[in-house]
Amino acid sequence: MWILxxxxxxxxxxxxxxxxxxxxxAPDLFAEAQAQLSRVYGGLNTLVLVTSGWFxxxxxxxxxxxxxxxxxxxxxxxxxxxxxxxxVKVLEYGEKISAGLGLETNTFWTLxxxxxxxxxxxxxxxxxxxxxxxxxxxxxxxxxxxxxWHMVDLIWVLIYPVxxxxx
Numbered sequence: 001m002w003i004l005x006x007x008x009x010x011x012x013x014x015x016x017x018x019x020x021x022x023x024x025x026a027p028d029l030f031a032e033a034q035a036q037l038s039r040v041y042g043g044l045n046t047l048v049l050v051t052s053g054w055f056x057x058x059x060x061x062x063x064x065x066x067x068x069x070x071x072x073x074x075x076x077x078x079x080x081x082x083x084x085x086x087x088v089k090v091l092e093y094g095e096k097i098s099a100g101l102g103l104e105t106n107t108f109w110t111l112x113x114x115x116x117x118x119x120x121x122x123x124x125x126x127x128x129x130x131x132x133x134x135x136x137x138x139x140x141x142x143x144x145x146x147x148x149w150h151m152v153d154l155i156w157v158l159i160y161p162v163x164x165x166x167x
Contacts, residue, residue, distance in 0.1 A: 001144045001147060005151045008122070009151065009154075011118075012119070012159075015111070019162060022107050026108075029106055029108060030108050033108035034164070036096075036099070037112075038092060041088055041092045043164075045085050046157065046160045048085045048088070049082075049085055049152070049153045052085070052149070052153070053078070055081065056074065056078040056130070056146040056150065058074040059072070059073075059074035059078065060142050063137065063138075063139050063142045068137050071137065072137065075130050075133070078149065079127045079130045082126060086123055086124070089116065119152070119155055122152050123152055125148075126149045129145045129148050133146070
């Protein structure tokens with residue numbers, strides 16, 4: 001799992017460095033496109049994922065204390081917040097598509113769709129992993145599965161400022 005996590009961090013790091021380099025090459029285009037992003041959606045999703053990471057950590061603590069049922073409850077809560085993240089993303093994506101902002105609009109939107117879409121796929125995978133470690137509930141499984149979930153949180157905490165905030 002740690003090899004997977006490190007490789008995913010490297011991939012997202014390369015994405016974000018590519019984004020930063022492209023922004024340096026076309027600052028006006030990126031500023032104009034970035035102004036069309038919803039900081040509210042991005043901020044809400046940051047709050048949602050950080051909270052879900054906290055819930056995942058509570059699941060591990062409860063499992064370590066032998067409270068399997070409570071650990072599963074916290075994993076369920078973390079998963080529900082993962083689904084909330086995806087729902088907010090669907091709303092945001094719908095608005096962008098309705099505005100005609102697609103993968104081929106310009107470099108900003110190509111990178112936006114690739115980075116956020118790839119991250120959304122990781123959220124889906126993370127929800128599946130949380131379900132799996134809830135079902136096969138050992139402390140080791142929970143620690144491993146929640147490590148992946150925390151990686152998903154961390155990546156969003158990096159994506160949000162780079163794509164939505166830094167001008």
